[in-house]
Amino acid sequence: MDIELLEIRDFLAAHHPFDQLPGTALSELPGMLQVRYFRRDSEVSDAGNLENQLYIIRTGAVEVFNADNELLARLGEGDVFGYRASHRPNQIEHRVSALEDTLVYQLAAIDIDKLCEKHTQFAYFFGTVGGDRLRDAISQAAQVAHTQVNLITTPVRDLIKREPITIEPSASIHETAAKMAQERVSSILVIAQGQLAGIVTDRDLRNRVVAEALDVNLPITEIMTFNPTALDENAFAFQAQMHMARHNIHHLPIVRENGVAGMLTATDLTKHQTTSVVYLVSDIYKQRKIERMREVTAKIPDLLVNMAAADATADSVGHVITSITDAITTRLLQLAEIELGPPPVPYVWVAAGSQARNEQTAKSDQDNCMVIDDSYDPKEHGDYFRALAKYVCDGLDSCGYIYCPGEMMAITDRWRQPLKSWKEYFDNWIGQPEPMSLMLTCVFFDMRRVYGDRNLFRELRDHMLEQTRGNRIFLAFMAGNALSHQPPIGFFRNFVLIKGGEHNQTFDLKHNGIVPIVDLARVYSLASGSEAVNTLDRLDVVATGGEVTESGARDLQDALEFICYLRIQHQARQIRNGEAPDNFMSPDALSHFERNHLKDAFSVVRTMQNVLGQRYKM
Amino acid sequence: MSIWKFLFNLQERRNWYLRKMPAGPLRDYYESEFPLPDTEWSQADYLALDFETTGLDKHKDEILSIGYAPIRGRSLRLGESDHYLARPVSAIPESSAVIHGILDDTASGAQPLEEALPRLLKALESKILLAHHAAVEYEFLSNACRKIYGYPFIGPVVDTLALEVRIFRAKDEPIRSGDLRLDKARSRYNLPRYPAHNALIDAIAAGELFLAQAAYRKRSRPLLLKDMTVIT
Structure with a gap:
């Protein structure tokens, strides 16, 4: 379509759901429109057939009624009614009355269908009303571009840097500590039959072994924390952060469906966000x-x-x-x-x-x-x-x-x-x-x-x-x-x-x-x-x-x-x-x-x- | 109104010119069916039209760009709108370039008016020419036709400015300076403001204004074409 219809393109681009369309589709849109005018207090003359078109209010305001003459919505500039834009679930928009002098753009149902096929986000708007449309709003608002690493959308698995350091429950305290020293880690996971059984940290070795003068040849099960709290690898980094904050822990075992995925430490997270919680x-x-x-x-x-x-x-x-x-x-x-x-x-x-x-x-x-x-x-x-x-x-x-x-x-x-x-x-x-x-x-x-x-x-x-x-x-x-x-x-x-x-x-x-x-x-x-x-x-x-x-x-x-x-x-x-x-x-x-x-x-x-x-x- | 126009109505003048007019785009236009004065207004088709010109002198100045959009069944069809430039014979004066933003460089790439005119005449077939202060479009078009085809343009015309004057008179309200300008008239009908100006957006603006004026006419009897047109 002609570049000269920028005025109309820009108007549409500023209003939902058309803001969901890519630039090329937006530029073609004005060429599909018809323009109509309704004076204040007059009826939009398509009663009963509103479903054939989508109406976009350019200026003015209208009231939408169902067949029983109950008010469904009052709409203003940038709002839409008609085809698949129902303002209440299970309510057919039957009659529309102009509250103010109103200029509307009309888009044929068939053109909407074509756009919906090509553009999912746009199509989402024409789904059910209320909650769904609101969810659409939230997810859309959350898509705002940002540059910093996002703990909200980064899955934990992306933050794990190495395979988990693990040991059998039959190992002694001494063997466990030796492995931790060799691997240069401050915590180790105890694995029984491929499943997470416990966790041992530096602090445990200090507080439960050295401070108590415990025999280091005892099995590690003597001092490990049984069934530690763990998080799925698909959880978001932010949930891990929350989890650590709530339980006041610094080592969080990460599990996957068939076993242990790794260990997430508070440091892994704080590297990503300095004012982390x-x-x-x-x-x-x-x-x-x-x-x-x-x-x-x-x-x-x-x-x-x-x-x-x-x-x-x-x-x-x-x-x-x-x-x-x-x-x-x-x-x-x-x-x-x-x-x-x-x-x-x-x-x-x-x-x-x-x-x-x-x-x-x-x-x-x-x-x-x-x-x-x-x-x-x-x-x-x-x-x-x-x-x-x-x-x-x-x-x-x-x-x-x-x-x-x-x-x-x-x-x-x-x-x-x-x-x-x-x-x-x-x-x-x-x-x-x-x-x-x-x-x-x-x-x-x-x-x-x-x-x-x-x-x-x-x-x-x-x-x-x-x-x-x-x-x-x-x-x-x-x-x-x-x-x-x-x-x-x-x-x-x-x-x-x-x-x-x-x-x-x-x-x-x-x-x-x-x-x-x-x-x-x-x-x-x-x-x-x-x-x-x-x-x-x-x-x-x-x-x-x-x-x-x-x-x-x-x-x-x-x-x-x-x-x-x-x-x-x-x-x-x-x-x-x-x-x-x-x-x-x-x-x-x-x-x-x-x-x-x-x-x-x-x-x-x-x-x-x-x-x-x-x-x-x- | 000249004696000629006073003595003979549009159909008679059309038949007069058709006697001798050679085949070509203008004759095709003349042979299309002109909407009749007693037609109910919404049954007729209109072409909202605007020209950008090098100035306002219909004898010296030239058409630079043409923009239009048809109205059918109370609805303006953006999908059938069109906009194109015409190459002027002489240089574009700075005073008009300031208004329409069309410079010599842009215009030099355009088709000459001889090529642009048939496209416009085709679009006008069986339609009513609609413009704000339509005398400009009507006379520039008519002069261009005379120059290129040797015959004038004639046809039914709706002038949204003239309609606006009638509305002021009917209400017995004084018209102040600026009241009849397109933007000002549109604002009285709660129509959006279009900051940019080019032939197409101005044509659309005039078309929307016409829809608003028609919606506001009193409905004591059916609104006929002859109630709306300045030339029938």
Whole structure:
């Protein structure tokens, strides 16, 4: 086609799904189009036959209705309707009415089919609606070019440099150490019948053999770690990094289907990323002073920027940032126990809110509490635990985890209580729910043990879940709470923006985008009595549990991932510009493509809120 | 309007010229069926047309490029659009090169008007010439035909500028300077702005404007060709 139709080509190139087409196909596209005009308030004169053409809105806006005259979508510049562009599953677009003076380009169905055959990414758009289209958006957003080695997309097998160094379980400690020396490795895998049986590291030889003056002729099975945690060779480097951070290990055996593939060390990973989380977390555990920990947490913004540049998924960013908070908390508790002496009675330090859910980002408050054994005597032990909580909360605060504005912290007496008091709290919240108090305490329905006695934590969590499971009265209150934050989207798919003030013409990605999904997942999860706390995990569990349809749960997962992804990119951009990261996003900062898919995501949230509202008769 | 045009309608003039006109592209055009004035507007075919010229003097200046796109059944067909350059006999004056960006170097590679004109006349067969301020296209085309074939071009014409004037008059609104320019007129109908200017995009722009004007005409009775055309 004529080069002179650049005006039209460029318009198409800027809009999804045409942005998926290569340059040559784009240049031919204008020559396939017809141009039509519809004045405001007139009907697009193809009622009932919209499927014969794809309509691309160049200027103006339209409303799309089904045969029952129900509004399916309101569309604007760059949006498409007609052939295979259905805006709701199983709904035939029957009638279209122009809301404004509207110029449309029409593309014949046969031309679309031809393009779909040749261009898979383009064809994907014309698949099913909602979730699938959103997944398409996420994968597309993740394809943005980047130059640095990407831990997110590099499989572990690509990082393994040599065949695994292995030894039989029958070997002696001495033989094992000799082989490690000969091969110049700091760890060795013990293999029985071709399968991974154990691991031995330099540290084991030091701590379990030399320090204990153990007989080196004993079999290696005496000192090896049995059935060590391992990862499949197809896992991504990033998962390995996470794994090491979570388990605080530096040697990770990599397995493949028919045996052992090799050993991945923390060094292999840190070579690829200097501000790697393994490095940060292991650094934290070495620190004895809070000031040094603050230096580590000061690197979190860099980490976020790096991960954003590497197009990390929001889920992995959440896990990484949270694992640092966990490490700081754990280290602070260890240091406090060194300073104050061992605890007089068992206790457990519990994270609440976003830390519990593994969903922290650059800007996070403290949400934590302490559950103490019922043998706790306030007169005798009160001072100890108060000092312990103060040490940790102050430490977190000086590391940048600011005091929680609602004071949901263990330093507050009310949130540092023996198990029986905690059970009473939950009995009250669940038995006599009140909207106001639920709004404040709902963070405690997201709980995760960070440090301390596992049984205390388990007992409290099980006690709580037993009462929430299927408890319709309590769940109705929680549902009401979950509907208090609405996605910032109007009835006509327009963004509803904050007017005036510091955040004029923006929307709050956290409170109006992420919180509603987190709240929904919490209700589903408490209703089913599931132990899952992370929002994606919760949605995974309930997807098969019947609280919500599987497709609904998947759509919410995709919506959450997409909104969080945008938030991370937004915060990384702010950090790069030397601004403080926040949650307020201007629609102008989004590409047309992102805007459209954010609208899809918000629509999913609103649909699921409506379903929840109906279920609990709100 | 000359006495000639006043006394004889288009069909009569066409038959008059056809008596003596030799065979060739112009005669082929004359022999094609001209849309009739009483046709419902959307039943007729149009050719949205624009020329870039070396200036505005229809006697001295020459056609540099030709762009057009047909309209059929209320829809502008980009697939049948075309755009080509014509080689002028004299050098392109700087004053016009600034506007259309066609330089002597570019134009020298183009076909002479004698070759370009048959292509255009073929495209115009059985169609209504449509342009914004159509007098320019009509007169340049007519002069070119006279020069090359010895006879003028005649045919039904729609002028989107004239239609715009009628709309202002019907509403009894004053016309201010610039109101009738293509871009300004288009903005009143929420049509997109095309920053670039060449014969094809301007022809498309005029064609879209016409679709908008037609959509906005009052529908007390069927809208006929004679309600829209300046020459019928």
